[in-house]
Amino acid sequence: MINNTKTLYDEKVKSLAEQYESQGFRVLFKPKTDELPFDLGNYQPDMIAIKDGSGLVISVKTSLSRVSVDRLQALAEEVSKHPGWRFLLLTLEDIEANSLHGTSEQLPSWQELTDRFHEAHRLIENDEIQAFKAAFLLLWSTFEGALRKRAVDVSIPIERFPVIGLLKHMYSLGELSISQFDFAQTCFEVWNSLAHGYIQSPYSGNVLEFDTLVSELLAEWTPDDQKESLTIRASREFLNYVVNDALAKAQKTYPLVEPASQSPDFDLINDSFIGMWSDRQDLADSTAWVRGVRENEWSKSHD
Numbered sequence: 001m002i003n004n005t006k007t008l009y010d011e012k013v014k015s016l017a018e019q020y021e022s023q024g025f026r027v028l029f030k031p032k033t034d035e036l037p038f039d040l041g042n043y044q045p046d047m048i049a050i051k052d053g054s055g056l057v058i059s060v061k062t063s064l065s066r067v068s069v070d071r072l073q074a075l076a077e078e079v080s081k082h083p084g085w086r087f088l089l090l091t092l093e094d095i096e097a098n099s100l101h102g103t104s105e106q107l108p109s110w111q112e113l114t115d116r117f118h119e120a121h122r123l124i125e126n127d128e129i130q131a132f133k134a135a136f137l138l139l140w141s142t143f144e145g146a147l148r149k150r151a152v153d154v155s156i157p158i159e160r161f162p163v164i165g166l167l168k169h170m171y172s173l174g175e176l177s178i179s180q181f182d183f184a185q186t187c188f189e190v191w192n193s194l195a196h197g198y199i200q201s202p203y204s205g206n207v208l209e210f211d212t213l214v215s216e217l218l219a220e221w222t223p224d225d226q227k228e229s230l231t232i233r234a235s236r237e238f239l240n241y242v243v244n245d246a247l248a249k250a251q252k253t254y255p256l257v258e259p260a261s262q263s264p265d266f267d268l269i270n271d272s273f274i275g276m277w278s279d280r281q282d283l284a285d286s287t288a289w290v291r292g293v294r295e296n297e298w299s300k301s302h303d
Contacts, residue, residue, distance in 0.1 A: 005062050008092055013046060013060055016090070019100050020056075025049040038082050043075060049102075054084025056102045059157075061091045064165045069158060069173065076155040089157035093165070107149045107159070110222045116142045117214055124207060133194060136202040136210065140191040143184070143214050150175060150221045163188060180213060 017027045028035055028048050036048070037055065046060045057079050061067050067089065076087035088102045108116070116138060123135035147166055148159040158169050167188070171181040187210050190202050283289050 009060065009062050012090070012092060016058070016060070016101070017047060020049040023051070023100055025051045025055070037085070040075065040078065056086055056088050058088045058090065058102075061089065064091055064093055064161065067091065069156065069169050073154075073156050073173070076157045080155055087155070087157055090160060093162055094160040095162060101160070107152065108145050110149065110218070110226050113142050113145050113149065114218060114222070116145075117218060120211065120214075124211065132202055132207050136187075136190065136207050137194060139207070139210050139214050140187065143187075143210070143217070146214070146217050146221060147175075150217075153221070153223070180217075183209065183213060 013029070017029070020027050026049070028050075030044060030046065031048050032044075033039075037050070040057070045057045047058045049056045049058065057075075059072065072087070072089055076089075079085050079087040086102055090101060120135045120138040120142065123131045123138065144163060144166075147170055151157070151159045151166070151170065154175070156169065156173060156175075158166055161169065167176070167181060167184055170176050171178070176184065187206065190206065194202070277283055
């Protein structure tokens with residue numbers, strides 16, 4: 001097993017080096033301290049790739065379980081201080097990429113994520129099962145894109161991680177609260193079923209809660225200099241939909257009872273039951289009467 005893992009690691013490193021070299025990069029394996037473009041302390045990357053005065057500091061791990069993201073985040077922050085340089089963490093479990101790691105921006109912009117979010121709003125307003133499914137898938141796409149975008153923005157080198165590993169690390173590093181993390185895991189299970197063709201109808205309440213979560217994260221994570229151009233509020237029509245949906249559910253759960261069409265066949269006001277204790281002088285002050293009964297009974301129980 002160890003030899004097999006070592007073989008996979010060597011193949012990954014060799015493949016990466018060939019890809020970078022084919023793009024005009026100069027690749028150094030296990031560079032020594034004097035070969036690094038700047039001081040990284042006692043850290044030795046698996047390789048660096050240099051081109052036109054910029055480059056990549058690359059760490060390759062065989063498994064997510066072998067990754068100390070806290071330490072590597074500090075390293076990524078240090079590398080990002082040098083213009084044109086970026087730290088990349090790659091593992092054998094990473095999601096597939098359509099282009100060479102670190103050479104082109106593949107993640108959507110915050111504006112694109114917000115546009116995608118509003119598109120999900122319009123689908124939800126249709127109030128149809130199929131529209132809810134499409135909205136949920138679109139919300140998940142927005143959510144996952146925002147997670148990866150946020151990771152890049154704050155120098156957490158996990159943007160290529162599988163979604164479960166991405167969620168766990170974003171939670172452990174304080175980017176998601178425990179309630180957000182738990183709910184995101186629930187949504188992932190629904191998304192996984194929908195994405196793989198299983199029959200799954202997301203509960204409308206989950207869709208609306210997921211919508212709220214994505215809205216909150218976009219508002220929190222979008223850089224301040226971009227927030228003025230973004231609108232992360234539900235439209236008036238969407239809010240009306242939420243209210244009407246809640247009212248419809250309430251009416252199904254608690255149906256209105258129509259009043260009787262005919263008056264009762266007895267006269268309650270003039271019934272002898274009303275005022276039957278009117279001659280009880282001891283009940284003129286009901287509070288005093290109750291207090292007296294209690295004192296009397298309690299004193300008997302202690303005699």
